[in-house]
Structures are given as C-alpha cells and as structure tokens.
Amino acid sequence: MPGIDECLLQAMRLPGAIGAAVVDWTSGLALGTIGDSPNNDHEATAAETAELARMAAEHPAFAPEEPAPGDEAAARDLPVEDVIVTTRTGYHILRFVETTFDSSVFLHLWLDRDEGNLALARLRLGDLAERLVLA
Template sequence: MPGIDECLLEAMTLPGARGAAIVDWTSGLALGSVGASPNGDPEETATETAEVARSAAEYRAFTPGDGALDQQPGREGLQVEDLMLITRNGFHVIRFVETTFDSSVFLYLWLDRHSGNLALARMRLRDLSQRLVLV
C-alpha cells in the first residue's frame, strides 16, 4: 500500500506526466507534490485545483440525487469520481480519494496533451486512489 510519496512517484511514471499532487480540497493545501506545476507554483496549483474540485463536489448539477455534501461523514453523497480539464497543451485529471474516514483528498495529475494517455491515466489514478494509505 503506497503512501503519499510513493503514490506521487508512481503517478509520474505515466506517459506524458508533468506533475502530480495530493491535495486536501477543503483547505486547498497540497499534502505532497512532485514534478512541474502548470503555473510554476505547486501551492497555487493546489489551491486552484481545490476550488475546481470543491465546486464539482458541491454543485447539484454534478451530484444528482440528495445533494453532494449533505450526507457527510464519509462523503457517501459524493458521486463525482474524476474531473478532467483539457487545455491546448495538457490534460488535468482530478481523482477523488474515498476513505473510511471523512476524507477530502484528491489526486491531481497534469499530463502533456501530445504524449499523455488520458484513458490510462484515469485507470491508474483509480488504482492509486484505492491503494493510497493516508496516515
């Protein structure tokens, strides 16, 4: 079971990986990061991606049913699994990490658009999020 550092290093083995982070989406703080950052500042990237993740998790358009965060703890109401943003030069993938405790963590991966494989990245992030050990 990989911890934060091992998880990030494994994410960086994906084709086209430029940077990765594990972020707390309630505070916007990076628990760890590796590689480059799209804006040159990993902490600013963590804050910005946390805003995107929080919006998707809280807005009912993305969480049909009873609402997104009304059913905490454990985020049982959160139905969003992945977020993908595609820019001219890259793929940005956010994968929510499900845990047995009240987790508000996601994996963020920035891929080069020309050499990255979005399908493979989604599958690998899903696997990493299931094996990640947060202590």
C-alpha cells in the same frame, strides 16, 4: 499500499506525466507534490485546483439522488469520481480519494497532451486512489 510519496512517484511513471500532487480540497493545501506545476508554484496550483474540485464535489448538479434513510455509506459518498480539464497543451485529471472517514483529498495529475494517454492515466489514477494510504 502506497503512502503519498509512493503514490506520486507511481503517478509520474505514467507516459506524459509532467507533475502530480495530493491536495486537500477543503483547505486547498498540497499534502505532497512532484514534478512541475502549470504556474511554477505548487501551492498556488493546489489552491486553484481545490476550488475546481470543491465546486464539482459540492455542486447539486452532480449530486446523486438522496440516499435512503440509514444508508450512511451512500450519504458520505462523493458524487464525482474525477474531473478532467483539457487544455491546448495538456490534460489535468483530478481524482477524488474515497476513504472510510470524511475524505476531502484528491490526486491531481498534469499530463502532456502529445505524450500522455488520458484513458490510461484515468484508470491508473483510479487504482492509485483506491490504494492510497493517508496517515
């Protein structure tokens, strides 16, 4: 099971990967980064993507139906698996990491639009998010 550094290295092996980060969407802090960032500032990018992730995770429009009483697992599940933003030159994928505790972490992958494969990247990020060990 990979830690943050190994997870980021594996993300960068995806075709078209430009940069990646593990971000806490509550604080906006980057827990780890690799490669480039869109504005050449990993910390600013982490804070900006955290705003988008927080909005998606907490917005009532994306919330599932109310969990049944006593269903603690459903009550803590995030309503969103990932967020994809498409720009003229690239893709940004924010993949939420589900944990046994109250997780507020996501993986951010920045892909080149011409070289990247959005479907493959989404599947691989899902796999990485499932196996990521946060210590």
